[in-house]
Amino acid sequence: PDEQAKIDALQKPLRGDPLARSKAIDKLGFDLQGVSFNLPGSVYRAPAREALSIARTANDGVADFVSRMPQRYYGYCSVPLQDARLAAAELERSVKQLGLKGLWTMSNVAGRDLGDADLGPLWAKAEALGVPVFIHPIGFTSPERMQQAMLWNSIGQPLEEALAMCSLIYGGVMDAYPKLKIAICHGGGYLPYYIGRHDWIYSYRSEVSDRIRKKPSAYLKRFFYDSVIFDHDQLETLKRKAGSSQIVMGADFPYTAPDPVGFIAKAPCLSKAEKEAVLWRNAAKLLRLSL
Numbered sequence: 001p002d003e004q005a006k007i008d009a010l011q012k013p014l015r016g017d018p019l020a021r022s023k024a025i026d027k028l029g030f031d032l033q034g035v036s037f038n039l040p041g042s043v044y045r046a047p048a049r050e051a052l053s054i055a056r057t058a059n060d061g062v063a064d065f066v067s068r069m070p071q072r073y074y075g076y077c078s079v080p081l082q083d084a085r086l087a088a089a090e091l092e093r094s095v096k097q098l099g100l101k102g103l104w105t106m107s108n109v110a111g112r113d114l115g116d117a118d119l120g121p122l123w124a125k126a127e128a129l130g131v132p133v134f135i136h137p138i139g140f141t142s143p144e145r146m147q148q149a150m151l152w153n154s155i156g157q158p159l160e161e162a163l164a165m166c167s168l169i170y171g172g173v174m175d176a177y178p179k180l181k182i183a184i185c186h187g188g189g190y191l192p193y194y195i196g197r198h199d200w201i202y203s204y205r206s207e208v209s210d211r212i213r214k215k216p217s218a219y220l221k222r223f224f225y226d227s228v229i230f231d232h233d234q235l236e237t238l239k240r241k242a243g244s245s246q247i248v249m250g251a252d253f254p255y256t257a258p259d260p261v262g263f264i265a266k267a268p269c270l271s272k273a274e275k276e277a278v279l280w281r282n283a284a285k286l287l288r289l290s291l
Helices: 002-015 018-028 048-068 084-096 117-129 148-170 195-204 216-222 232-242 260-265 272-287
Strands: 033-035 073-077 102-105 133-135 182-184 223-226
Touching (some): 002 018, 033 048, 073 084, 084 117, 148 182, 260 272
Parallel strands (some): 073 102
């Protein structure tokens, strides 16, 4: 609790003050930063129409924040995923009217997986607009055994990310929407580093192979991943499995990544060109930023 209080005290002045935040990101070596509604899960707890109102207010606020220093920030929207058609309409408004660059969402919708067929209208809209969907969990859906030593964070969140990816793969979303751009925080959680077991089960179990068009590992290159993984060996594995073109620098600002730029700049597994790509070129292409 004391450590969390320190983090909250650090974050508070950065939430609504673009200038204060710009000074903080200067120290990290950032030229440009994406901002979003920090807890989109709160949108999912309300009835759909009420959730839409919350999301619209949040998105208007993000757009206003960005407009005060557009040379330093771009924005992501939040949408009410409990109603995919309302979510799709708000995504379109956020992109076309507010100028936001993508969607920021959690790894499930009040316990419902992202691969649920009912969410099809949202994925279709994101694909049509050409904007990325960033997925970031908050804890784990069943945290009872993860209360000690912050296991809800170190184990629970990577597990949530793996479940989200699996839901999108095995639920047929990645096949149905071949141009959909999905980005997973924290290097994709566990899935990219334990994909061999998925391929093995796919090879001999029809209840797996009948659901998807190719083996699970073939989908890894369809996703994008941020670099908040703290380990260069793990980064090297991610590069081998997904490709350096699919990795973008992440920060988890102002929480856990102490030196995001240095982590990439010092990575022995990346060439000079790959470092430049991960630091900014990949994200600029993904988000269609004119730099």
